Amino acid sequence: MEHEPLLFIKTPSYAVQLAINESTLFDESTSIYEIQAPRVIENALIAHQLRFFARPTKKDRVLLVVLKNDERLVGTVERLQGVDVTMKIFEKKVIIDGNDIVAIYVSKK
Numbered sequence: 001m002e003h004e005p006l007l008f009i010k011t012p013s014y015a016v017q018l019a020i021n022e023s024t025l026f027d028e029s030t031s032i033y034e035i036q037a038p039r040v041i042e043n044a045l046i047a048h049q050l051r052f053f054a055r056p057t058k059k060d061r062v063l064l065v066v067l068k069n070d071e072r073l074v075g076t077v078e079r080l081q082g083v084d085v086t087m088k089i090f091e092k093k094v095i096i097d098g099n100d101i102v103a104i105y106v107s108k109k
Contacts, residue, residue, distance in 0.1 A: 038082060039082055039083045039099075040082070040083065041083055041098040041099055041101075042099055043099075043101070046098065046101050046103075046104065047098065049104045050077060050080050050085055050098060050101075050104070051080060053076075053077040053104070054077045054078075054079060054080040054085075060076045061076060061077075061106060062074065062075070062076060062106075062107045063075065063076065063077065063104055063105065063106060063107070064104070064105040064106075064107060065087065065096075065101055065103075065104050065105075066101070066102045066103040066104075066105075067096070067100045067101060067102060068100050068101075068102055069100075073087060073089055073094070073096070074089065074107075075087045075088050075089035075090070075094075076088050078093060080098070082098075083097055083098040083099055084096075084097065084098070085097075085098050085101070
């Protein structure tokens with residue numbers, strides 16, 4: 001003997017469409033993503049100085065930046081983003097790695 005429901009309620013059409021759309025959104029992925037740790041400036045003193053000199057001021061602070069390869073850059077710090085330091089050197093913008101900086105000197109006027 002087969003039992004039939006006493007009351008049958010048809011599912012609204014919008015609920016059926018919603019269920020179909022949700023199933024397509026949650027496809028399984030077999031891709032593996034490696035999350036890279038954010039790079040930071042290793043020398044705490046250099047990082048602190050760069051954050052300070054990257055702040056906006058009324059007058060530009062002209063700096064002498066010494067790099068690991070003994071290159072010397074004279075200019076102002078425009079922006080600091082992670083380890084990337086954007087410097088303005090003779091009307092030209094240069095991006096350097098903050099971990100390559102050995103020392104920062106402020107020019108006296």
